Amino acid sequence: MKTTRLALAAGAVPLTALGGAWALQGAWSARLPEVVAVHWGTSGPDRSSTLSTLTGVTLGIGAALTLVTLVAVLASRARGSAVPRSAVGFTAGMAALPAGVLVGSMYAALDTTSWREAGSAWSAVVWALGLSVVAGAIAALVAGRTERRASPEPRDLPSAGLQPGERATWIGGGTNYPMTFGGLAVACGYGLLQVSLPDFDVMPFALVVLVVVLAMAATCRVRVRVDADGVALSLGLFGFPHRTLTFDEIASADTEQMTMWSAGGYGLRRGVGYTAFKVRAGEALAVTLTSGHVVKATVDHADRAAGLVNDLVAARQSA
Amino acid sequence: MLIRIDPASQAPLFEQVAASVRRALSDGELAKGHQLPPAREVATSLDINVHTVLRAYGLLRDEGLIELRRRRGAVVTGAADTRARLNTLAGELADEARRVGVDLDELTEIVKEKFA
Known part of the structure; x- marks a missing residue:
């Protein structure tokens, strides 16, 4: 049961974020230019990419990060290590970050004809970080409480054979x-x-x-x-x-x-x-x-x- | 390294500290090049005088088990393994001789015969 929850938190949550970004791209395609801004300088957007390239790169990186996260979490679980929910939340949030970057860039480019007309960088940043934080928080909730490792079988504790009255170091x-x-x-x-x-x-x-x-x-x-x-x-x-x-x-x-x-x-x-x-x-x-x-x-x-x-x-x- | 002393024992404290080091050597807990803990730290931990520990280290140096170096403190020598084992066996031999009533001269004769 715990393994399923961890798999959902580390795999399904970031994949849902990536899928949502993909779906949003489809829904907004009519309102987006072919080329979108991907970097902002002090005077506004200064670097661009085609929407299809940005989508491929961000979703590809996100999928790769999700896979790494999922394998790491399940491997730790299989080894019997306690997997802290904070760690699951953080890694799932990081895996969802590329989806946030894609959504942020698209949001800034909504209803524009050129990437140079893209909106404020802050809205893109808020979308990117916001989606990542929300995905991380949901993953931490799904992962549930961190399980403490089961105590080993009781056995005789070691002794140095110290006699009453003896001093030792x-x-x-x-x-x-x-x-x-x-x-x-x-x-x-x-x-x-x-x-x-x-x-x-x-x-x-x-x-x-x-x-x-x-x-x-x-x-x-x-x-x-x-x-x-x-x-x-x-x-x-x-x-x-x-x-x-x-x-x-x-x-x-x-x-x-x-x-x-x-x-x-x-x-x-x-x-x-x-x-x-x-x-x-x-x-x-x-x-x-x-x-x-x-x-x-x-x-x-x-x-x-x-x-x-x-x-x-x-x-x-x-x- | 475990060092233990019994203040109520007839054996002097420095001899007990030295015996603990010999035991660690014969058990393989200490090997050539290992440093013994600083005398002051051992003395503080066991609540004994630092000179008692230094005397024990001096005894071990005289037995060829350790070297006392100016900066590195007490360091186990290369010959320590075999000498510590020999010391332990000799101690057991002496104990056994006392138990069965063999005096020192007689024991010495036995050892000489075996050695020849």
């Missing part, structure tokens, strides 16, 4: 080495290019390279410390963002396997019911809070960290 982390050295390689490559080609005007790319290197540095490593105070997590070489979970808010801890696509990518990821400090695929520490929210971190030997968290939670409850 677990300090560890996970590193994405390709990302770490990739940032370095990008910086070195750019430096070499700049030195070897002094006439080559590559300085404008320095900012892009800097952003790439900083992004890689900020997400190449995650560090976790578990001790009597709680669980401290930090991301990247700069240790930011960081978060400390106290045992007042921790219910339990376990491990899980994350794939490259889990949580939608690398870095600090937020989704329905979880926050992930993710730098690689593979084993991850998953700390469940009393609120039901799960905080994940892709660290090596996560079972030992989870075991210590559970032992410290149990010790606190028995005290």
Whole structure:
């Protein structure tokens, strides 16, 4: 049932918008010139296209976007991921945007004989964005509430075997080495290019390279410390963002396997019911809070960290 | 890396910290080139003196398991895997000898015979 709703939201809603634009083009054909304005400058329309070309291009792009959206949504659903209704609404709205562009251009050209007589750009923009927003809102409504993922089968939680009176700390982390050295390689490559080609005007790319290197540095490593105070997590070489979970808010801890696509990518990821400090695929520490929210971190030997968290939670409850 | 101590134990705290590192080495949790956590961080987490952790790291350096570098801190050496395993086995051997009432001289003789 949920899959049908998602398919309707991601596929049928944008297709309806595209079909509506197509029908409107047929209904207005007698009132439209053969060539319509497609771009406006400060002094009015400055670029044009034949109506048939504009119709073909916009509806073609819209159909392609709809297909991509539909496949992505159904694939996420098939993988068991929660598909947020906001994401469905946004992507369906984007897929319907070309239909809005077509309707906007046609509306501006209504009852004119030349594309230069086209009306205000604002009416075209309002039609384009308006149709997109309405389609997105309808898709979000059709998609319905976001389903939380079903809880895994209950099993014994890991333990580090901490005895009463013992103190312990677990300090560890996970590193994405390709990302770490990739940032370095990008910086070195750019430096070499700049030195070897002094006439080559590559300085404008320095900012892009800097952003790439900083992004890689900020997400190449995650560090976790578990001790009597709680669980401290930090991301990247700069240790930011960081978060400390106290045992007042921790219910339990376990491990899980994350794939490259889990949580939608690398870095600090937020989704329905979880926050992930993710730098690689593979084993991850998953700390469940009393609120039901799960905080994940892709660290090596996560079972030992989870075991210590559970032992410290149990010790606190028995005290 | 899991480091655990029992303040009520007869064993000195620095020896317990060193034993945790040896266990991590023999379990494969630490490998050549890995950095140990900064002594100050370990000391704060376990609520012990930083010199206790530094003494444990010094002991591990003397055993050839780690190197203490000025900027990188405590780094696991290449020989750590085998030496840590040897240390663990030697510890188990000593425990077993005590359990069955074999003294140090006798145990040494047994080891010498096996080694020859």
